[in-house]
Amino acid sequence: MSIPVVRSVHVHPVKALRGVARAEAEVEPWGLADDRRWTVVDASGKVVTQRRHPRMALGSAEPLPGGAVRVSAPGRAPLTIEVPRPSATIRVEVFDTPVEAVPAGSDADAWFSAFLETEVRLVHMDEPAHRRPIDPAYALPGETVSFADGYPLLATASSSLDALNALIAQGDHAAEGPLPMNRFRPNVVLAGTAPWAEDDWTRLAIGEVTFRVAKSCGRCVVTTTDQETAERGKEPLRTLSRYRKDGSRLIFGQNLVPEHTGTIRVGDEVKILD
Secondary structure (H helix, E strand, O other), rough: OOOEEEEEEEEEEEOOOOOOEOEEEEEEEEEEEOOOOEEEOOOEEEEEEEOHHHHHOOOOOEHHHHHOOOEEEOOEEEEEEEEOOOOOEEEEEEEOOOEEEOOOOOHHHHHHHHOOOOEEEEEEEHHHHHEEEEOOOHOOOOOOOOOOOOOOOOEEEEEHHHHHHHHHHHOHHHHOOOOHHHHHHOOEEOOOOOOHHHHOOEEEEOOEEEEEEEEEEEEEEHEEEEEOOOOOOOOOHHHHHOOOEEEOOEEEEEEEEOOOEEEEOOOOOEOOOO
């Protein structure tokens, strides 16, 4: 039996924009360093993602020292956005949860509004230790998360993607496959596990950091969005609905909560503890 290892590590500095592969990343209590500390919101303060604007897949955000980001997109001049100075926060809404955040400023707002062709703002999570609690049904007291969908890290397995792609190849939309892992926007991709083995995990160690498995990850329309072209299809949701359904949720990957901080690296051994 092969030893499970980390195949790749990814951060998404601005929620819904393209991810950045890294050889290693610091694990903070609320997620990987530089992961989803920025998000775009609409005029009413509601979070904006690829669910409503698949075009966001074409935007990139490069993390810079000190938490700043350099954003770029087709047809737009790149813009460097510094972490805003401490100031009054505004209330935004992340999937019906109110969160206090710091406005990034008019230049960032204008850049993203022009890119998405609608009025939006960019905001920054200044104090992730206090701003957004994890769903208490799956968290310990005091655990928080960044602007990620719901949990600090998302882990997927390459063998499970291979198994899913094999199922897609047998279906009505086989021409859409095989799908790449970036459709699922994970933080950590694992290799060397049996397909779907992650369904049974409750606790694991990745390198020097241990994690609690909070719950499987329910998937949405974002997974049908080609991350290179922003075009949408039917897969993988069509196949997940046939083979990977948990109640009303279509699942792929596992949400993780770190038990302590540390560093994870590509090539790290993965130990299934429970």
